[in-house]
Amino acid sequence: MxxxxxxxxxxxxxxxxxxxxxxxxxxxLIAEIFKEVEQNGDQALLDFNKKFDGTELKNIKVSEEExxxxxxLISNELKEAIQKAKENITKFHTSQITEIEKIETTKGVVCWxxxxxxxxxxxYIPGGTAPLFxxxxxxxxxxxxAGCKEIILCTPPDKTGNINPAILxxxxxxxxxxxxxxxxxxxxxxMTLGTESIPNVYKIFGPGNQYVVAAKEFAQNYNVAIDMPxxxxxxxxxxDQQAIPEFCAADLLSQAEHGSDSQVIFLSTDxxxxxxxxxxxxxxLQELPRSEFTKEALKNSHFILLNTIDEALEFSNLYAPxxxxxxxxxxxxxxxxxxxxxxxxxxxxxxxxAGDYASGTNHTLPTNGFAKNYSGVSLDSFVKxxxxxxxxxxxxxxxxxxxxxxxxxEGLFAHKNAVSIRLKQENERV
Amino acid sequence: MxxxxxxxxxxxxxxxxxxxxxxxxxxxLIAEIFKEVEQNGDQALLDFNKKFDGTELKNIKVSEEExxxxxxLISNELKEAIQKAKENITKFHTSQITEIEKIETTKGVVCWxxxxxxxxxxxYIPGGTAPLFxxxxxxxxxxxxAGCKEIILCTPPDKTGNINPAILxxxxxxxxxxxxxxxxxxxxxxMTLGTESIPNVYKIFGPGNQYVVAAKEFAQNYNVAIDMPxxxxxxxxxxDQQAIPEFCAADLLSQAEHGSDSQVIFLSTDxxxxxxxxxxxxxxLQELPRSEFTKEALKNSHFILLNTIDEALEFSNLYAPxxxxxxxxxxxxxxxxxxxxxxxxxxxxxxxxAGDYASGTNHTLPTNGFAKNYSGVSLDSFVKxxxxxxxxxxxxxxxxxxxxxxxxxEGLFAHKNAVSIRLKQENERV
Numbered sequence: 001m002x003x004x005x006x007x008x009x010x011x012x013x014x015x016x017x018x019x020x021x022x023x024x025x026x027x028x029l030i031a032e033i034f035k036e037v038e039q040n041g042d043q044a045l046l047d048f049n050k051k052f053d054g055t056e057l058k059n060i061k062v063s064e065e066e067x068x069x070x071x072x073l074i075s076n077e078l079k080e081a082i083q084k085a086k087e088n089i090t091k092f093h094t095s096q097i098t099e100i101e102k103i104e105t106t107k108g109v110v111c112w113x114x115x116x117x118x119x120x121x122x123x124y125i126p127g128g129t130a131p132l133f134x135x136x137x138x139x140x141x142x143x144x145x146a147g148c149k150e151i152i153l154c155t156p157p158d159k160t161g162n163i164n165p166a167i168l169x170x171x172x173x174x175x176x177x178x179x180x181x182x183x184x185x186x187x188x189x190x191m192t193l194g195t196e197s198i199p200n201v202y203k204i205f206g207p208g209n210q211y212v213v214a215a216k217e218f219a220q221n222y223n224v225a226i227d228m229p230x231x232x233x234x235x236x237x238x239x240d241q242q243a244i245p246e247f248c249a250a251d252l253l254s255q256a257e258h259g260s261d262s263q264v265i266f267l268s269t270d271x272x273x274x275x276x277x278x279x280x281x282x283x284x285l286q287e288l289p290r291s292e293f294t295k296e297a298l299k300n301s302h303f304i305l306l307n308t309i310d311e312a313l314e315f316s317n318l319y320a321p322x323x324x325x326x327x328x329x330x331x332x333x334x335x336x337x338x339x340x341x342x343x344x345x346x347x348x349x350x351x352x353x354a355g356d357y358a359s360g361t362n363h364t365l366p367t368n369g370f371a372k373n374y375s376g377v378s379l380d381s382f383v384k385x386x387x388x389x390x391x392x393x394x395x396x397x398x399x400x401x402x403x404x405x406x407x408x409x410e411g412l413f414a415h416k417n418a419v420s421i422r423l424k425q426e427n428e429r430v
Numbered sequence: 431m432x433x434x435x436x437x438x439x440x441x442x443x444x445x446x447x448x449x450x451x452x453x454x455x456x457x458x459l460i461a462e463i464f465k466e467v468e469q470n471g472d473q474a475l476l477d478f479n480k481k482f483d484g485t486e487l488k489n490i491k492v493s494e495e496e497x498x499x500x501x502x503l504i505s506n507e508l509k510e511a512i513q514k515a516k517e518n519i520t521k522f523h524t525s526q527i528t529e530i531e532k533i534e535t536t537k538g539v540v541c542w543x544x545x546x547x548x549x550x551x552x553x554y555i556p557g558g559t560a561p562l563f564x565x566x567x568x569x570x571x572x573x574x575x576a577g578c579k580e581i582i583l584c585t586p587p588d589k590t591g592n593i594n595p596a597i598l599x600x601x602x603x604x605x606x607x608x609x610x611x612x613x614x615x616x617x618x619x620x621m622t623l624g625t626e627s628i629p630n631v632y633k634i635f636g637p638g639n640q641y642v643v644a645a646k647e648f649a650q651n652y653n654v655a656i657d658m659p660x661x662x663x664x665x666x667x668x669x670d671q672q673a674i675p676e677f678c679a680a681d682l683l684s685q686a687e688h689g690s691d692s693q694v695i696f697l698s699t700d701x702x703x704x705x706x707x708x709x710x711x712x713x714x715l716q717e718l719p720r721s722e723f724t725k726e727a728l729k730n731s732h733f734i735l736l737n738t739i740d741e742a743l744e745f746s747n748l749y750a751p752x753x754x755x756x757x758x759x760x761x762x763x764x765x766x767x768x769x770x771x772x773x774x775x776x777x778x779x780x781x782x783x784a785g786d787y788a789s790g791t792n793h794t795l796p797t798n799g800f801a802k803n804y805s806g807v808s809l810d811s812f813v814k815x816x817x818x819x820x821x822x823x824x825x826x827x828x829x830x831x832x833x834x835x836x837x838x839x840e841g842l843f844a845h846k847n848a849v850s851i852r853l854k855q856e857n858e859r860v
Binding site for chain 1: 512522531536544683769776
């Protein structure tokens with residue numbers, strides 16, 4: 001923990017710095033993996049499974065039977081929780097569907113936008129310590145709502161060659177069309193290039209380790225889109241005198257447990273709340289599993305005492321946190337001051353976990369300061385908005401001269417002629 | 431012109447291929463330019479101006495006086511045309527402003543999204559043969575509507591050290607805050623890193639040559655966002671028996687004149703219209719300036735006779751054109767079939783030039799097949815959509831168990847604890 005009381009404003013630029021990512025240059029390795037997958041398809045993926053995960057599989061594709069069985073392998077309690085979360089996420093993302101609105105910009109000139117789903121999308125779900133079925137919810141639900149025809153999912157199998165049943169159950173529940181047992185950069189390569197079993201997709205979503213991140217970047221060379229640039233997860237909490245230190249500490253720790261590179265920032269204007277939160281954080285830490293990760297993450301965390309809430313919000317806007325918690329009495333008043341944040345949690349009972357799992361908002365959010373220029377994942381991430389226009393003969397009469405003058409001024413005479421030839425023909429007809 | 435009558439479906443994959451871009455590996459050169467700008471700031475830009483454009487400037491920044499003077503250097507006719515276009519573009523992009531809609535997903539759990547402008551954006555406008563003031567309209571208008579605080583524009587000066595007055599006039603009219611005389615990769619570097627005069631920005635928009643395109647890609651290493659990946663411009667026209675060959679030819683040529691790498695595709699189901707359009711294209715070509723570009727572009731163009739309109743739309747969806755013109759009698763009927771396109775022009779009087787300049791839609795559109803996974807520029811391109819949530823005590827009671835079960839199943843106990851500690855404290859208070 002790094003503790004700062006009333007730091008000089010000159011020191012802020014130091015305080016808002018992210019831990020430097022030691023991202024190795026993986027391009028060469030990633031290029032080799034892509035080449036391998038391009039040449040050998042499914043067999044390459046099976047070989048990688050053997051090499052990296054120690055599993056010998058016959059099929060990359062998860063069978064219908066495995067998917068059906070998954071349902072019986074998880075508790076009813078968990079199934080109900082997943083269904084409840086699905087319901088809320090569906091409600092919130094459904095509200096993001098926009099109606100077509102036709103605008104007559106000039107008499108006879110009508111313009112509008114229509115959404116079309118990205119036809120084929122891929123979801124990557126990491127293996128490792130936590131089976132992230134919640135991320136399946138966050139990506140497959142809006143994909144299905146948007147109308148994506150092909151929603152595929154790749155995730156590495158465990159040592160026994162299986163996928164966590166909660167992931168399979170959630171994937172089926174949310175309309176994932178095909179599931180594959182493959183992880184790492186090779187999974188991204190497969191979704192980019194296609195193999196015998198795995199269809200190539202137009203956009204790849206989901207978190208992953210440095211190899212997956214590098215592979216997603218590399219995939220863009222093949223004209224595949226990705227959800228957003230990646231970085232470690234982070235939270236910034238702003239607390240005033242009415243904040244409850246136990247709650248603040250729990251929120252900070254819930255972020256810190258994500259990984260040793262997670263970042264946690266606590267800003268307060270109240271000395272008592274500030275000191276109590278530090279104390280509580282240390283206390284609660286003792287009681288947690290995963291505490292090695294958490295301790296490591298806390299080393300990079302900042303606890304900063306400031307003079308005013310306005311100052312805290314200014315700091316937050318400079319930092320641009322992925323998650324922002326306003327543990328403030330009059331949070332409503334401060335909403336307009338928020339410029340840069342991924343997702344905002346208001347008041348003492350809006351803990352980050354709510355948004356991580358079940359309130360309905362999406363948990364795939366911009367990290368690493370990208371909240372300055374990127375939005376989190378939403379229904380919009382799964383569609384293209386196509387513009388349409390229809391000019392009547394009268395419409396072109398009304399606007400034609402304007403277009404001709406502008407095209408000529410830009411020296412684009414064929415552009416001008418496309419209008420002139422229409423206006424001329426019309427005159428001849430009259 | 432490549433002419434195909436009723437090609438076998440197996441040959442389509444060949445026909446939809448874009449001309450291969452001989453994009454040289456410019457990374458090393460671009461990295462050097464970024465380093466130079468980082469170290470020497472404005473002076474580096476002045477040196478580049480001297481080296482590449484042969485101009486010796488004292489100031490990078492366009493003066494207030496130059497901007498004021500621009501107004502007197504262009505005709506009233508052009509000013510009025512620009513104002514009319516601005517009016518339509520403003521109308522259409524204003525319609526893209528969304529209301530805040532609060533959704534109660536579970537009793538006591540309220541979620542919504544609010545837009546916040548990207549605070550600082552940069553617009554690049556190429557120099558060269560055409561002064562693209564229309565692109566200033568397309569990028570500065572939505573930036574201003576979105577509420578971007580800093581809207582800067584970089585464009586290379588001409589041999590005399592000046593910027594085309596139509597660009598200056600349009601920039602002022604649309605709320606550009608600062609204009610700089612710098613072009614190429616160094617302009618992108620300056621907007622990314624900042625110099626003494628040029629503020630760094632969070633997102634860079636605008637077209638450019640291969641150096642600019644490579645520099646925009648490189649800028650992303652510095653966490654700057656860009657509008658979209660680049661490629662040469664293109665149009666696909668679908669014409670039935672009622673289409674007017676003169677109009678179709680004019681539209682094809684207006685696209686071809688953009689540059690020798692532009693691509694032009696004509697699909698028809700009517701042999702008469704097909705043959706006449708080929709004839710007309712050759713005829714009109716003779717009467718155009720810029721015909722060297724245009725001729726070169728036409729070499730890569732495809733004129734394809736097909737059996738049905740459905741087949742033509744299927745072809746178009748595979749190609750995913752930047753601009754799609756439906757010169758069809760019953761275009762309404764075919765709108766739902768359109769899956770992949772940047773912008774669609776309906777009927778005989780909706781020429782592409784209308785959307786390029788003045789109808790109101792944006793002309794910054796996905797090329798090179800990116801219409802499969804990217805939208806064109808819109809108001810959305812200049813904002814982040816931030817999610818908000820407020821859970822009341824009762825709300826967390828209603829949803830808490832769901833969150834706890836899911837967090838535990840993912841092995842994230844601190845996430846669970848952030849809920850448990852709140853539910854527990856509440857019980858104690860009761």
